[in-house]
Amino acid sequence: MVLRSVRLTAHAQRNAMSKMKVPFGTISIPPRAKELINEALEIKRVSCGRMVRQFEEGFAKLLGMPHAVAVATGTDADALALALLHDFGATPESEVIIPALSFVATGNAVLHARLTPKFVDIDRKTLNIDVSKIEAAITERTKAIMPVHLMGKPADMDPIMDIAARYNLTVVEDAAEAHGMLYKGKPAGAIGHLGAFSLYVAHIISTIEGGIITCRSEEHAEILISLRSHGRGCSCPSCVLSTTQSYCAKRFRDGQDIRFTFPRVGYSCKMNELEAAVGLANIDVYEDIVATRHANLKYVLDRFERFAPFLSTITEESWEKIGPHAIPVVVNEAASFTRDELASYLEQNGVETRTLFASMPTQCPGFAYLGHQLGEFPVAEYMGHNGFHIGCHHDLGIAEMEYFLHVLDKFLTERQS
Numbered sequence: 283m284v285l286r287s288v289r290l291t292a293h294a295q296r297n298a299m300s301k302m303k304v305p306f307g308t309i310s311i312p313p314r315a316k317e318l319i320n321e322a323l324e325i326k327r328v329s330c331g332r333m334v335r336q337f338e339e340g341f342a343k344l345l346g347m348p349h350a351v352a353v354a355t356g357t358d359a360d361a362l363a364l365a366l367l368h369d370f371g372a373t374p375e376s377e378v379i380i381p382a383l384s385f386v387a388t389g390n391a392v393l394h395a396r397l398t399p400k401f402v403d404i405d406r407k408t409l410n411i412d413v414s415k416i417e418a419a420i421t422e423r424t425k426a427i428m429p430v431h432l433m434g435k436p437a438d439m440d441p442i443m444d445i446a447a448r449y450n451l452t453v454v455e456d457a458a459e460a461h462g463m464l465y466k467g468k469p470a471g472a473i474g475h476l477g478a479f480s481l482y483v484a485h486i487i488s489t490i491e492g493g494i495i496t497c498r499s500e501e502h503a504e505i506l507i508s509l510r511s512h513g514r515g516c517s518c519p520s521c522v523l524s525t526t527q528s529y530c531a532k533r534f535r536d537g538q539d540i541r542f543t544f545p546r547v548g549y550s551c552k553m554n555e556l557e558a559a560v561g562l563a564n565i566d567v568y569e570d571i572v573a574t575r576h577a578n579l580k581y582v583l584d585r586f587e588r589f590a591p592f593l594s595t596i597t598e599e600s601w602e603k604i605g606p607h608a609i610p611v612v613v614n615e616a617a618s619f620t621r622d623e624l625a626s627y628l629e630q631n632g633v634e635t636r637t638l639f640a641s642m643p644t645q646c647p648g649f650a651y652l653g654h655q656l657g658e659f660p661v662a663e664y665m666g667h668n669g670f671h672i673g674c675h676h677d678l679g680i681a682e683m684e685y686f687l688h689v690l691d692k693f694l695t696e697r698q699s
């Protein structure tokens with residue numbers, strides 16, 4: 283098999299000569315973050331308070347959503363968005379449909395929420411839940427679908443919302459990797475009933491560690507605020523936020539202290555002010571970050587066809603904009619090398635790689651007790667062995683993307699010609 287010729291620009295050729303570094307992730311800590319952190323330290327208000335509230339408002343506005351509730355991690359965001367189903371009759375036997383392939387946090391979150399995961403294989407082209415297999419997975423115990431926008435590539439939300447409406451299911455978007463994504467004009471987190479984002483370091487808006495849930499319903503927002511604070515009965519600012527106002531008018535009623543009444547099984551996963559300070563400053567630079575990352579991603583996607591049939595990636599369709607989280611690569615059956623061989627070659631040449639996760643039910647030992655058998659989720663399992671991803675973050679540019687393509691070319695020329 284002869285590879286198509288590679289044309290590098292003069293600039294890229296110069297860069298390609300020397301070994302470059304293409305680290306997987308980065309974080310922006312703009313000067314405003316430092317000012318806000320100092321402000322919080324100065325007034326000694328560091329636990330969940332005014333800045334967290336401002337961050338929630340800013341994040342909700344970005345997506346055009348009425349509510350956002352900030353939590354400690356993206357896994358908590360997934361778990362709380364699902365745990366609120368217990369207010370509407372869910373039990374530990376209630377099922378949540380999720381893709382078999384995702385970062386393990388997606389499956390963990392269902393279990394943290396005291397619900398049962400129901401796995402559905404993925405679509406090889408999109409790496410997202412195979413929508414044609416969802417209906418067959420629905421039972422009378424199904425309460426929700428949690429599609430994942432893996433690598434920022436939108437799950438096919440129209441049919442998912444349609445199925446959910448027909449079976450009266452709640453849709454929680456796992457949008458952990460989908461900041462900046464658009465599906466038919468709508469941003470991630472503004473399509474389903476709730477959206478759950480990670481704000482971990484490698485993500486586009488980061489609070490270092492953190493997560494945030496977007497929702498339309500005020501009732502949902504109130505339950506989420508209660509859940510993140512031990513399941514507290516009162517969600518007024520004085521009970522759940524660290525503010526100067528410490529008086530709760532509802533506190534002592536009917537012989538009970540509502541502040542210390544816990545009507546639901548809660549979590550302890552509030553975001554703190556220092557994290558919110560980083561998040562607020564990240565919102566200021568969000569558009570620039572998305573633009574740089576998207577240009578990097580597109581540069582690679584537009585030039586990837588030349589690696590067929592050995593390697594493939596995702597494509598950006600006309601109705602969508604991929605949230606530029608990272609760039610997935612799949613080593614196809616036609617290749618005479620393994621994913622691990624290629625990933626190790628990239629690492630030796632300065633390009634950091636991460637695997638493309640694994641089939642949670644059949645390739646993650648922690649889920650073995652659920653009793654699934656290898657072979658049940660063939661596409662997810664294939665990715666578990668043959669997929670990886672690399673960074674396209676905003677500290678990288680076209681030169682690094684060109685270098686990555688060049689290293690792939692070199693590897694394929696050495697191994698496949």
Ligand SMILES: Cc1ncc(COP(=O)(O)O)c(C=O)c1O
Pocket residue numbers: 355356357358360384385387388430456458459480481482492493
């Ligand atoms: C798809 C997906 N869901 C959930 C999470 C959990 O986020 P966190 O690491 O902030 O808990 C991640 C983490 O990156 C993720 O990739």
